[in-house]
Amino acid sequence: MTTTATIKKGTVTGIISNLVMAVSDAPVAQNEICYMHVGEDQLLGEIIKVIGHDIYIQCFESTRGMKVGSTIRFTNEMLEVTLGPGMLSKIYDGLQNDLKKFDSLLIKRGKRSEALDSESRWHFIPLTQPGKTVQAGDWLGEVKENAIPHRIMVPFKLTGRFKLKNLVEEGDYGINDVIAVLESEEGERVDVKLWQKWPVKKPLKGYVEKVRPFAMLETGVRIIDTLIPIAEGGTGFIPGPFGTGKTVLQHAISKQANADVIIFAACGERANEIVDVFTEFPELDDPHTGRKLMERTIIIANTSNMPVAAREASVYTAMTIAEYFRNMGLKVLILADSTSRWAQALREMSNRLEELPGPDAFPMDLTAVIANFYARAGYVFLPNGATGSITFLGTVSPSGGNLKEPVTEATKKSARCFYALSQKRADQKRYPAVDPTESYSKYLEYPEMQNYLHENISSRWIDMVIRAKDILLRGREVHDQINILGDDGVPLDYHVQFWKAEIIDFVILQQDAFDTIDAMTPMARQKYMLQLVLQICQMEFDFKDFEEVSAFFKRIINKLKQLNYTTFESEPFKKIMEEYTVIVNEKRIA
């Protein structure tokens, strides 16, 4: 491949908001990146359609002031991210500009900032020796980045086998230093630095095998871990009307999940929510390593007021960075809030292109686009035998709260865990408002996962979970009956069944995301609580009337809730347990 540096130019022929129409004499490629000149500014854009001589470009920045006849420069490249040490703790926009490097309060268009820090030095330790044969993705060495060993890998863009001619010794290097020299079979020399680039829309593979997820990803959120667990390398989504707690739930997971790297893709949502993260995370401890949470976090912030085309790019930017870390043998968790905004960005563009609209004016290929994206998650084996994973959890903001709308439906086909947030539960402040009967985790049906749970939690775990779900379901049924027939119109036992379900609801399902102790429940504690609650659900009691039933169970719930606010197995915890036992025994039939 010869790279003659001819500059490919074009001319603007039309502008409708962020859609720019253009012509060019030079050949251009789909998804090729270009710069459009407006006064002093060079605006970034991407070719999204070509018809005859007409080129359609989505502009990632404001087109204000652009004129017909403005010059365009095409780059021969697709939208790429820069991958290398220094990404952790960064706050990027959807195009991987380091937002902290911009000086002004307002984001001026046409400005870029480097994704990595050219000044910083990294302590490089070689992991192999010159003379070896290597290929794309092989680990050449590592630098320590916060808590993680950041592997420096043979550039993924290289195809074929290479001889490692030269590898630097252990020492401190900047990202632009050449740390290795490779030679292709044809004798071509390739310099390797600490960074490399990759186009975001192309999956970065580099693994030998993707297997079915089999291990649980602990989140510390009881309703997820206990009832509807997500697997490491799995996918899930959280649909819910506005204000039902999608973001709070994702933030809780991002703080507590047992992952090496967390990538937070804030996609078309509120800027203040990003501020929350970058204000809190540098202070909070990672419950698994004890280091600061920010050290394992990368934020991709494309807030709702930023240009929509960049919003679409942001989820791909997040995924590509995740794939890069997965190839280091790390456990990566991506949280995307909200994937509906991404779909809406696609819709805005598709409408401007006057494409044939699908349901609700979304593009016809929405389901396929979403499916392709979710398919990039997964648990993989790397060529060197190590494993890595990307777990993806996205929120969906269904318009009008209607779960039959196209984005929810399309996502349901791709994601394996479904955490439906219910308006009713949110109104009742039963947070997190995940509907325990509507929601599901397909992973619970995987034999691999069942084995994992049996070995790691308890051999009776799945039975216990199913029992808890049955009690909840039964509670819902009898509640309906009581509403129809009245308190007196049903057997006393219905009241007991209803209140047993309420115990599970109040004590296991409901969790205060803002209480330091209740917010995170480690698995051992979840096991203890589920056992405790199932125990009381199995007991028989002696009640005179239904008023006595509710009075009794409210006292029980009150005690158990106090327990949730108390440090596990502490003295106060034991004291509450004693008081609880006294109350239980008042009514229990021995």
Added chain:
Amino acid sequence: MEYKAFQPIFYNITRINKATCELQCHMASYDEMAIIHGRLAQVVKIVGNQVTLQVFSGTEGIPTNAEVLFTGDPPLLKVSEDLAGRFLNAYGRPIDNGPEILGEPRMIGGPSINPTKRERPSELILTGIAGIDLNNTLVTGQKIPFFADPEQPFNQVMADVALRAKADRIILGGIGLQHDDYLFFKNIFENAGAIDRIVSFINTTEDPSVERLLIPDMALTAAEYFAIDRNEKVLVLLTDLTLYCDALSIVSNNMDQISSKDNMPASLYSDLARLYEKAVQFPAGGSITIIAVTTLSGGDITHAIPDNTGYITEGQLFLRRDAEIGKTIVDPFRSLSRLKQLVIGKKTREDHPQVMNTAVRLYSDSANARTKLENGFDLNDYDKRCLSYAKEYSEKLLAIDVNVGIEDMLNTSWSLFSRYFKKEELAIRQDLVDKYWKN
């Protein structure tokens, strides 16, 4: 705003709709302002030499050989201290018989704030209204709308909130305001002696509807001037954004765009977010808080306008008439302030979060009891207590005419708890019950 004078040229107008005109021209730049037949217009689409102008005051009487002048500038507002106390129209021109505003021209609808330059909001806004302060506490830098049916007194509540909040500057954006309501705001601000703190951009129902599209951007540009250049705490009131969205849909229909749900443009979410996201807290102390009104039709919040709004704002305040007490209340179920957890229990008394949640939960139990009653069932003792509690809670705390301090609100809640409930029915942390329970 005033634009550079260029030589106007006669153009051949090839298409005229209600709100837009098309003409052939080679020099237009996207988003720039033009003057067509003496009226302000903006370039909204360019395809080859075909340029579409959105004419703010409507196209009535525009001839096919109209005189057009391209200004080369996006819409501008002149900003300076002179804005204080003034009433301006959608173009930023005085409607109060005062002098023209002098100052630095700023383009409206400018770039967004770098999220990393924001500060986390943490300053309480107290309104005296318990339905807000206790249950849905507001914070500077927040954006929140009132969701209300047209007959509800949202403008009054908003004016109360504005005057009680300790803002350095209040910016009123009247979007399709009824003339009477315009006078209401004018009066109430004058009577409060607050007029110098206030800047108003007014488009009334008598003015052309497409002009409304400029009002929020004008108001927010003024707000940015006071918050950024002068470090002030600015409160922006926008009423009624439903009319803004209606104007958006008129323009997009005129441009033959495919509309999405409820005839709204597919870009509605982005259009609204662009406005609301101007709400900000800066580390230097300046802030912009946005309180808006979104009127509903028949209380339907699944309509595209309130629905998209709810997904953008940091909560919403619902007004509802409580027939039992004969007053308008702030509905505790559907209302929500998302930023309240940044301040409650931290800037307010420690028991605030739990008291608030418990009070609302008990209120929701009363709703269940009412359903039972309506279905003809006997009420048990707990149900009855809930109903009596709900009535008093509604009267003493939820009604919008309540005006007390936050400690009083908490104390009132505790007295209601102890009047109607047992300690264990509260499910509040024991240490708080021990401390605050009223015997």
